[in-house]
Amino acid sequence: MASLKDEGLHKSHDITMSPWALQQYDEPGDHDLPATFDIDYQNLSLLLQEAAILYPQCAKPKLYPAIQPYTPVTVTTPVVPIRSVAVSTKDPFSEGNRSDQGPTHTTDYREYDTPAVPLRRKDNRLPLSVSMSSRQKTSTEGLWAGIKPAVLLGIKPRQANKDGHTFRTLEFQVPLSHHHHHSTSQKDALLNLHAELVDSFPNPNPTTPDAPSSPISPQKPFTLYLCGGPGDGNPSGKVPELNKFCINRGYQVLYVHYRGTGLSPLFFDSTAKAKVLNMSDHDKANYLAKFRQDNIVRDLEAIRLCLEKELATNIKWTLICQSFGGWVATTYLSFLPRSLEAVYISAGMPPLGKTPREVYEKTYVHIVRRNEDYFNEYFPEDQEHVRTIIEYLRDKAPLQGGVEGQSAPFRGYELYGENGERKGCYLTYQTFMTLGRTFGSAPVIRRDSDEDGDEEEEPISLTSSIGPKKIPLPYQKLHRLITSFVSDLGDHSMSSSKSNAESTISKETLSLYTNLESFALHRRPLYALLHEAIYCSSTCLQTSQPSDWAAIDVALSHPSGAFSWLSRPSTTTTITIPSKKFYFTGETLHPAPLLSPLGGPALTPFLGAADILARKADWPALYDFCSLRQNQNPAREEEGEEKGMTKVKVRAVAYKQDMYVDLGLSQLAAKFIGGCELVVCPFGSWGHGSLKEVGKTGRVLGWLFDGF
Incomplete structure (x- = not known):
């Protein structure tokens, strides 16, 4: 594909659909389509980058026509699968529709600009030529913006976990659905979350108990440990060497039991449980669908906002992730990167772009x-x-x-x-x-x-x-x-x-x-x-x-x-x-x-x-590939925060003999994430759980924090 010159990135041009393309639609009415569409070259460039990663076998110059700014293009190219299309007649320079206002793209196209023409082929594939002029900023805001702080229900006095470190228990309350705010009287629409904060070594004087009201330190940075799963609890004594490593480096470590796991119950209370169990299978499925990693991320963000409010300080998570925790972290990095300081993943690169x-x-x-x-x-x-x-x-x-x-x-x-x-x-x-x-x-x-x-x-x-x-x-x-x-x-x-x-x-x-x-x-x-x-x-x-x-x-x-x-x-x-x-x-x-x-x-x-x-075939997006690709993009580094760019450090360790997370898919996933450093563990006998194994934890954490 020819390079897209900067001066033409935001121009709108005609693209004429070929007769071959028009013949791909099922209904006769589908052929009565507008002959021209607006195209936003900045978003098309990102779209083609994503296509090249998801479909490398098609990413050859000869398969795409040379798209030149200011030039009408007749599209006769092969097609790649696209979920849906926003066809727009809006002026791309109009207020609220300017692509130079930062990343406004989303992977969830639920709404169409006028005219509302879902250009869907009979084989559920769409032509690459269709306009991506507006990435539906409102959809992104509806799904990821407006997350409210969790309610802090209480903090218990410090106690010692099984590895000897002291921790305190925090209880939070969050909505079942973060973008549908319900009354607190609707208990079936609320969830309680259990968390444990490890912030110090054992009390040197056991006869002098910690004060119940001893404050959480606003000065210490937060490390958030994301455990494997889905479905596992996340107790604070799970990885003793991790606590020691982080405390020695000045961190406090937060362990959150994901919604519906461990000490964070699947239901708000017995009444809510009875109500859910009496639902139809379809309603139960809708309820359970809210427990994937996208809503786990919203819970974690709500907790972060709550702690910011309580401690009156800005907080950015440093994520340490094991297995499924890497799935959660990558979703977090996709949609809320400004909340993160760094992401460290062991045996947990998700299979991006794979079914x-x-x-x-x-x-x-x-x-x-x-x-x-x-x-x-x-x-x-x-x-x-x-x-x-x-x-x-x-x-x-x-x-x-x-x-x-x-x-x-x-x-x-x-x-x-x-x-x-x-x-x-x-x-x-x-x-x-x-x-x-x-x-x-x-x-x-x-x-x-x-x-x-x-x-x-x-x-x-x-x-x-x-x-x-x-x-x-x-x-x-x-x-x-x-x-x-x-x-x-x-x-x-x-x-x-x-x-x-x-x-x-x-x-x-x-x-x-x-x-x-x-x-x-x-x-x-x-x-x-x-x-x-x-x-x-x-x-x-x-x-x-x-x-x-x-x-x-x-x-x-x-x-x-x-x-x-x-x-x-x-x-x-x-x-x-x-x-x-x-x-x-x-x-x-x-x-x-x-x-x-x-x-x-x-x-x-x-x-x-x-x-x-x-x-179920209408799962929402778990990842924003364009956002992941732009992380630590050297070519646009000078734009910094003004253009909505983020700089999150991402390091990962993968293992040759990992039976649960394939090495090849991990290496492919690393290519999706800008600035991601991935190393294959040099020890052939180390595997999926090495981060949690005594004698290996410190070595793995050293690679992640300090480089390889």
């Missing part, structure tokens, strides 16, 4: 590789043992009366907590096969085809002649569980003539399974309900696509056939066990009946809503 299916295609590469390591290199005998276990659980385990939300009873074992309390969750053959999620902390065996790296720590190599194989701990634990299952079943396999009552799984084995099962959906249902939704986002080039349980589709289409034990809820035929090999799944969630036994009563009321969320 859920594209993400899971990468995920299953890692899942298959670890299954191959387990079954081919460490415990080949377990392939047949696992077959025996799942056949027993599928056909001979005790028949359960069914879980609320399921259409039929199923076979499995009810699970209990450490104190014998009922959890409402079950072990079934499908939940057993989700144990591959624990493989994420196991190093991958080096293949000959792997690229060499400058690693100080070598990954496991089975070709070494020095000593026996070193078996990763996750594989050891799974093998121990499988061995315990086999011991319980004895000769009671499918070929046995023993009755069901004579084949049983011991409490010890069930306890081993409970300790190894890591989804814990009974205490974090949002993980199951929103796990695929966190990948759904609109852009100005593409509508959001429904997740549609993408993980199970990718698994069932895998050429190995090793995941054919999975099924969609509509499947009524008996599931057959693969004849050759079968694999465990990883960090992937699948529809009922899998989710219901796994999540228990906390999840089952929302299974109908989960299917609706999986079909």
